[in-house]
Amino acid sequence: MKVVHTIAEVRAAVRAARQAGQRVGFVPTMGYLHEGHLALVAAARRDNDLVVVSIFVNPLQFGPHEDYERYPRDLARDTALLREAGCDILFAPSVEEMYPQPMATVVELPELSRPLCGRSRPTHFRGVSTVVCKLFHIVEPDRAYFGQKDGQQLAIIRRMVADLNMPVEVVAIPTVREPDGLAKSSRNVYLTPEERPHATVLYRALMWAKARIDAGERDAAQVAAGMRAMIEAEPMVRLDYAEVVDMATLQPLARIQGDVMLAVAAYVGKARLIDNLPLTIS
Numbered sequence: 240m241k242v243v244h245t246i247a248e249v250r251a252a253v254r255a256a257r258q259a260g261q262r263v264g265f266v267p268t269m270g271y272l273h274e275g276h277l278a279l280v281a282a283a284r285r286d287n288d289l290v291v292v293s294i295f296v297n298p299l300q301f302g303p304h305e306d307y308e309r310y311p312r313d314l315a316r317d318t319a320l321l322r323e324a325g326c327d328i329l330f331a332p333s334v335e336e337m338y339p340q341p342m343a344t345v346v347e348l349p350e351l352s353r354p355l356c357g358r359s360r361p362t363h364f365r366g367v368s369t370v371v372c373k374l375f376h377i378v379e380p381d382r383a384y385f386g387q388k389d390g391q392q393l394a395i396i397r398r399m400v401a402d403l404n405m406p407v408e409v410v411a412i413p414t415v416r417e418p419d420g421l422a423k424s425s426r427n428v429y430l431t432p433e434e435r436p437h438a439t440v441l442y443r444a445l446m447w448a449k450a451r452i453d454a455g456e457r458d459a460a461q462v463a464a465g466m467r468a469m470i471e472a473e474p475m476v477r478l479d480y481a482e483v484v485d486m487a488t489l490q491p492l493a494r495i496q497g498d499v500m501l502a503v504a505a506y507v508g509k510a511r512l513i514d515n516l517p518l519t520i521s
């Protein structure tokens with residue numbers, strides 16, 4: 240595995256592979272890797288000749304009072320994990336390399352960025368779509384891999400790629416969970432041993448909602464209210480939102496039908512956790 244830190248190096252490596260007729264799979268991450276990230280890398284490894292993983296904690300997607308400074312980082316451990324996972328190129332640029340001058344350009348999808356997490360993180364998805372657009376131009380992958388866990392991010396990237404005719408196939412990978420259902424996330428390290436059991440309420444609320452829908456419930460407001468009540472009743476947990484939305488537009492639904500996403504977010508101590516469940520109801 241080659242570890243590169245500059246845009247020129249990653250471009251040269253990818254172009255050489257492409258000229259040799261290779262297909263390029265790309266996994267963008269913010270590092271501090273866990274099995275969720277490694278599932279994306281494994282899928283990229285299966286489908287492509289060359290696998291590129293980026294590790295970049297993108298300052299543009301953090302709000303002024305968020306956790307940019309204390310976001311967990313461990314490049315040595317990540318490098319070892321990626322080598323083992325069969326990654327070919329690790330691209331780990333500095334902030335100066337990615338943003339040599341303040342960005343005068345932004346890529347923003349306002350309608351998709353405002354709901355759900357956008358209400359508490361109003362500038363977050365502008366930072367995500369802008370950096371992913373940059374990374375796609377740098378790496379020029381054939382396929383790019385994203386986790387379902389960040390469901391709003393996935394909807395935004397899919398729509399950006401469609402709207403801007405980007406020649407990349409977006410591949411979604413199901414959420415990888417701990418044995419008790421908690422979605423794996425780099426931010427789970429913020430949870431104290433006392434908080435940790437309560438964090439599973441997000442998954443429990445999603446499972447409760449799924450059971451109701453499986454039993455025939457189609458009233459989205461009823462299901463959302465039930466999820467909200469469960470999360471609000473949980474000690475050490477503060478609800479951010481619990482909603483039933485259309486998977487592509489992220490707009491709240493009245494009736495549960497078609498491609499829907501049950502989406503939840505809550506604060507548990509220092510951690511803000513998100514989870515979701517995509518469902519197709521015919």
Ligand SMILES: Nc1ncnc2c1ncn2[C@@H]1O[C@H](COP(=O)(O)OP(=O)(O)OP(=O)(O)O)[C@@H](O)[C@H]1O
Nearest residue numbers: 268269270275385386388389414415423424425426
């Ligand atoms: N549990 C998971 N299952 C599947 N994919 C995941 C999981 N967690 C993260 N991913 C995906 O990995 C990619 C990189 O995510 P990121 O580096 O932000 O990790 P994270 O664990 O989501 O961190 P954070 O704590 O910032 O949410 C994204 O496409 C994300 O959806």
Ligand SMILES: CC(C)(CO)[C@@H](O)C(=O)[O-]
Nearest residue numbers: 267268269297367370389
């Ligand atoms: C897609 C991403 C790497 C952009 O910084 C980030 O939002 C993430 O890790 O999900």
Ligand code: BAL
Nearest residue numbers: 269300301363389392
């Ligand atoms: N996984 C999304 C990155 C973030 O929360 O900033």
